[in-house]
Amino acid sequence: MRPVIFCDFDGTITNSDNIVAIMKQFSNDSTAPIKDAVLNKDISIREGVGRMFAHLESGLREQIIEFVLEKAVIRTGFADFVDYTKQERIPFYVVSGGIDFFVKPMIDGIVDPELLFCNSADFSRDHIEILWPHSCDRHCSNDCGCCKPSVIRKLAHEGDFKIVIGDSITDVEAAKMADLVLARDYLIDICDKEGIQYRPFENFDDCINIIKKELEVIV
Secondary structure: OOEEEEEOOOOOOEOOOHHHHHHHHHOOOOOHHHHHHHHOOOOOHHHHHHHHHOOOEHHHHHHHHHHHHHHOOEOOOHHHHHHHHHHOOOOEEEEEEEEHHHHHHHHOOOOOHHHEEEEEEEOOOOEOEEEOOOOOOOOOOOOOOOOHHHHHHHHOOOOOEEEEEEOOHHHHHHHHHOOEEEEOHHHHHHHHHHOOOOEEOOOHHHHHHHHHHHHHHHO
16 A cells, blocks of 8 residues: 555644734734634635635735744654655645645745645735635535645555544545545544544654554554
8 A cells, every 4th residue: 555645734744723813913813703614614624724825915026935934843853754754755725725825935945846735815806806726626515725635635645554644634534535544623523523643742753753663564
């Protein structure tokens, strides 16, 4: 069985959720009700993210990038984890509900750009418009935005040992498809409620150790 890894970005590779931080900083948290509606599944992830960024003026682009680069912290062990996947020739993809203009600068030099799947943004109008290059395929009707199950179906081969690493509501449907789930935070709560088996982690050193042990069993 070939292992293949699909890893979230916000709150997983980084220590905190950058979209939440951006909204608190630049919208005075006026978008909090939208975020809560997404978490409560009253609206879709795609609708919620689109509506939140529509509150922000396009001229804030560079300020947002500077804010994320200054405030966001990469989780301990991530660079070593990427090196481990390369050494073991394990396909590794970052699949994120975040937006490319702030995700790419954070992982530049660590993850090759072609291994990143996320949303993008249009700054040509007064307010930021989110674009959805990886929207739901015909098998998904959840209006995910960046649809992680659709990306997995596109990239994983039949019989692959699929490993999903994540922390939030955007990772739930992907976790249901996985052979191994490494979870944090909100994703742990959902996995417990829905009976999804998972392994908790605090940093990417934990992820390396968990994956090594699991692969010893399946190889």
